[in-house]
Amino acid sequence: MTAVQRALPRRWPLLRSGNLHGGWPSAFWFLLPALIGFVAFYLYPAIRGVYISFTDWNLIANEGDWVGTDNYDRLLDDSRVWDSLKVTIRYTVINIVSQTILAIGIAVLMDRLTKSVVIRGIILFPWLIPNVIVAMLWVWMLDGNLGIVNEFLGWFGVDPIRFFTDTDKVIPTLAGINTWRHMGYTALLIFAGLQTIPKNLYEAAALDGATERQMFFGITMPLLRPILALVLVITIVGSLQVFDTVYVATGGFGGQPGGPANASRVIYLYIYQNAFDFNQLGYAAAISVLLVVILLAVTFVQLKLLRAGESDLS
């Protein structure tokens, strides 16, 4: 048992077993606002969304008739759904791998080299910029003709790279942008996890002559696993739901969202198109239900595989 774990029950006496009964009435009132919010903004819309997926809902007229499983039958035959899932998975793999590796690197550097709050703040900075602004910023910087990045590459004799308008480069580019935006935040979560690793383990290892590299793979990574599991669940679920960056960056000023040639049409964008462009809210809801099922499955498998609830420390 670490000091932290022993300290917690004393600081939060209400959470000690047996003490909760007396606290229920007051706990109820504290929970009520959140409960109302949860029911009104999560539970009811979720149930209604499932209902709408069984109708031919017209968003503009705001009405629809029950069509049974028609939308789900159509979904199974719609190659665009599966294409957009493939695009989404490609995005997620590139985004998560690069983001997680960079974030671990930054977190370890912060932990081992500096305790500066200023640096932690700076690292979090990209995450504080709204997604839409980030996307527009990078559209301008990476533009093939006028972008500063290509101007810079030109000094070294590199031909302009069409980051957003080359069908093969658009997804890696989008994944890279979101890596840039999210790695500081992810690093901070991992940094917090690093604080739970007892420092005496490093001291002992150092006495035994272990290198930083050996300590990283022998101590840091194994003990970080539960935190990493949580971080991965959060970031992968977030990554699979990517929408705004894609919509803004590929729609751009002269493009078509999801372009070029559907190379960046992620599943959320396809849902959006069906709901808001094609006015087929029922079908969009059916794809959303499919996405929920996929996300639940991914999360469940991840938590099982990574044994997120267990720690190697105790």
Place this chain on the structure above:
Amino acid sequence: MRKTIWRLIAVFIALTLVAAACGNDDDDGGAGEAQPAPQATEAAEESAPAPTEAPVEAVTIEYWLWDGNQQPYYQQCADDFTAANPNINVEIVQFGWGDYWTNLTAAFASDSGPDVFTDHLARYPEFVASGVLVPLNDYVARDGVDTGAYFPGLAELWVDAEGNRYGLPKDFDTIALVMNSGHIADAGVTAADFAAAEWNPDDGGSFQELIAKLSVDANGNRGDSPDFDSSNVEVYGMGLEGNFGAFGQTTFSGFAASTGFQFLDVNPFGDSANYDDPRLAATIDWYVRMIDAGYVVPIEDVESLGGTTVFQNGSAAVMADGSWKIGTYIGADTPFDVEFAPLPTGPSGSRASMFNGLADSINRSSDNQEEAWQWVKHMASADCQDIIGGAAVVFPAIPSAADIAVASHQANGVDVTAFTVHVDEGTTFLFPITDSASQIEAIVGPAMQEILRGQADAADRLSQVADEVNSVLGS
């Protein structure tokens, strides 16, 4: 350890909520404005509108438009309108093109939104199908509005297959070439050369020779020289205003139509499209060859910042664009002088420009439909259209008001007859009207992007596209 995880989860949720709250603030800027106007008179039902007696309370009509350039002049129309009808105030709300339709959809879904809004031919059939627009037939008949006062064809665009009218025209637009004066002078080419040019999809005719001559590579060689390096082009002969999309309004539509190609079997409201027409494939193929030859800007360079930026940057000598953009090119955003020329004459023996027009429609959920109609009628009248014409931001739908716009440009030394010649000579064709424009866009747009990148053969890909589009139109 577990506690730490829970604390992290709590931090994550808290941060997410903060972020979500920030996001919502942004959204509210749009939908939050959409409060229904205060109620005063009972709205006239669509079946039997009758003139209402002077209401006791003033009502406010909320009016939406997307073109910020036009807002000050419609504000002037609104001020005049309120002066003549003291009981009706008009509140004008402007959104950018993208937000406009999203906000409108949200407004319809929640039975709120503007009383009157600027409507587009690509969108209104879907609104009609969803029953959110007020038919204007009875109002038009009651007040004796002359729908023949507009340019021929404009008023009929807003009548659906059942004969119901959903809008009164306010303006029209056509397509012409905008030319960088410096670039064409350097090449020894004039606007008159373009006006006289002929084009065909096989060898591009004299039009292709012109854009070849206007193309310049990094070594200063022009496109008609054997030394021209198509992989290192400094100035392209012709730019592209945007990605092609399904209807290519400012790109391929005029060229394709000059071969005799038509988008739909019947327009408006056809039930089959002609995307497998070999003349369309030949036209798109011509663009692919021109991009390869270095005479036309590659589509990849147009898609991110848009073709207008490429043109304003001086990277393209000429470009087809719509009359609604005249102000952009003669204004301060374009750092050089421009001239205009009509689109070239095609194999059919005449030029062709897409002819599109906007109109104002009334929202079914408006509480003040009678007052909304009065405002629509005012905007479609010569009183308001003369103001719009005088401002010369767009061409009004009434010919005499459009003449004012042309004269107003002339007074500033700008010749815009390249746009009106299409109307004067009757070489326009109407924007294709279907009730599934956005679905067609989503099918054809990406296919065009593949073809223009050389990733697909035009004829093959377009015949696949035709099957998909026709199954949407048939359903």
